[in-house]
Amino acid sequence: MATASSTPKRHRKRLRSRIIISFALFGTALTALFAAAAIFLRGYLEDTLIGDTLERELANYADTYYRDPSSPGVPFSKIRGWSIPEQNFGNVPFAWKNLPNGVHHLTEATAQGTQSYKLAVRRDASMWFFLRYDVTQEERGRQLLTWTLIAVVLIFSALAFALGFWSADRVMAPVAELARRLESTSRRGLHEPLADHFADDEVGQLASALDVYAERLTALVERDREFNSDVSHELRTPLAVIQTTLELLLSQPDLNDRTRERLRRIDRSARQSSELINALLLLSRSERQGPQDGESTAVRAVVEQVIEAQRPQLQGKPVSLEARFESDIQVDAPPAVLAVVLNNLIGNAVKYTREGQVLVIVSEDRLVVEDSGPGIAPGDGEKLFERHVRGDSAKGTSGAGLGLAIVKRLCDLYGWHAELKPRAEGGARATLVF
Numbered sequence: 001m002a003t004a005s006s007t008p009k010r011h012r013k014r015l016r017s018r019i020i021i022s023f024a025l026f027g028t029a030l031t032a033l034f035a036a037a038a039i040f041l042r043g044y045l046e047d048t049l050i051g052d053t054l055e056r057e058l059a060n061y062a063d064t065y066y067r068d069p070s071s072p073g074v075p076f077s078k079i080r081g082w083s084i085p086e087q088n089f090g091n092v093p094f095a096w097k098n099l100p101n102g103v104h105h106l107t108e109a110t111a112q113g114t115q116s117y118k119l120a121v122r123r124d125a126s127m128w129f130f131l132r133y134d135v136t137q138e139e140r141g142r143q144l145l146t147w148t149l150i151a152v153v154l155i156f157s158a159l160a161f162a163l164g165f166w167s168a169d170r171v172m173a174p175v176a177e178l179a180r181r182l183e184s185t186s187r188r189g190l191h192e193p194l195a196d197h198f199a200d201d202e203v204g205q206l207a208s209a210l211d212v213y214a215e216r217l218t219a220l221v222e223r224d225r226e227f228n229s230d231v232s233h234e235l236r237t238p239l240a241v242i243q244t245t246l247e248l249l250l251s252q253p254d255l256n257d258r259t260r261e262r263l264r265r266i267d268r269s270a271r272q273s274s275e276l277i278n279a280l281l282l283l284s285r286s287e288r289q290g291p292q293d294g295e296s297t298a299v300r301a302v303v304e305q306v307i308e309a310q311r312p313q314l315q316g317k318p319v320s321l322e323a324r325f326e327s328d329i330q331v332d333a334p335p336a337v338l339a340v341v342l343n344n345l346i347g348n349a350v351k352y353t354r355e356g357q358v359l360v361i362v363s364e365d366r367l368v369v370e371d372s373g374p375g376i377a378p379g380d381g382e383k384l385f386e387r388h389v390r391g392d393s394a395k396g397t398s399g400a401g402l403g404l405a406i407v408k409r410l411c412d413l414y415g416w417h418a419e420l421k422p423r424a425e426g427g428a429r430a431t432l433v434f
Helices: 015-067 086-091 136-188 202-250 257-285 299-314 335-352 403-414
Strands: 079-085 102-110 113-123 127-134 319-325 356-362 366-371 417-422 428-433
Touching (some): 015 079, 015 113, 136 202, 202 257, 299 356, 319 335, 403 417
16 A cells, blocks of 8 residues: 655744844853853963962072071061971971972861962971962952853843844844745735845845746646646536437437436436536635535435445445435535545445445534445555555555545535544444534
């Protein structure tokens, strides 16, 4: 069985939204990267410079002590130094005792709050030297810089978002104008040239391509309409001659029953052909028409007519073809349209049912055709209404897979709904909701 493949459309944001989001993300990312780089470089350079300075000062402090132990010490306001001989190692603060030589970052709690400092350590055989540099203010400055840069990132993100809105409006204005003109053209049903309203840019090139496509499509549609009109006119003439001749032949009193039945079958086929031509013309023109006499079409009359037309298709099969009318429903559609739909639904049931029953049920708002044939697969109901798609039960039988596709198009034109499902007890159920 042929299957119809359909690729689901991927959900994507509108182009205008994507431009705005791109600007906002780019601005935020660029500003955040700059802010992170600034914070990193500041901390790195600060730590490096302070560490190098403390190590140099500590070396000078130790050398000065060894040259003159009575030296007054380190003459800096933020740097304090200690030289502790071996016999006084017990006076070294506990947090400093296990520190190796080098520069260390420490934090301690004081009465004034948390205090941060850099500590340079030099441990000789008989002396320990310490230089302590208070970096509390630097830490506070770093925090202030961090919060300032965060605020700058937020401000620049807002500016990037606003710039994205402005740029999206400017960029999308020609595209929106093109879409508006296309929509206006589709409502009027007449194509007007689009390229004249746009500059010679990408949107203008798209408008030119749409103009060329619309011209080709208009010419193709017009050619198809002319072909359908010509074919329908040419077919109606011989059909009218056939029906007129059949009426004359059927009026002959000396016909035997077998010949009369054959002539009636020819007459029914001619009428079906006329109905099909009328329905195809409505589809080709996309015209929804009611009964020409202004009255609704009785579904019962058309059902009985279609059933009588389908009985010869049983060809002696052990199949009963019956109708049950629970309501005298009327529809606002030409008899020819309803006959084409029912001929396909009932005709398929008769065609594929080898034995059992075909039952047509007419209720208040719908018509149901049930059969005891081979049925259909549970997931094939919708696919069978597509062009050139046939079920497994259609193997070995003639047909192009167009009947149910015509039914669907007529239902769409008149606001009806047709569906085909398998029956739990076997066979298939076709439902036509008016």
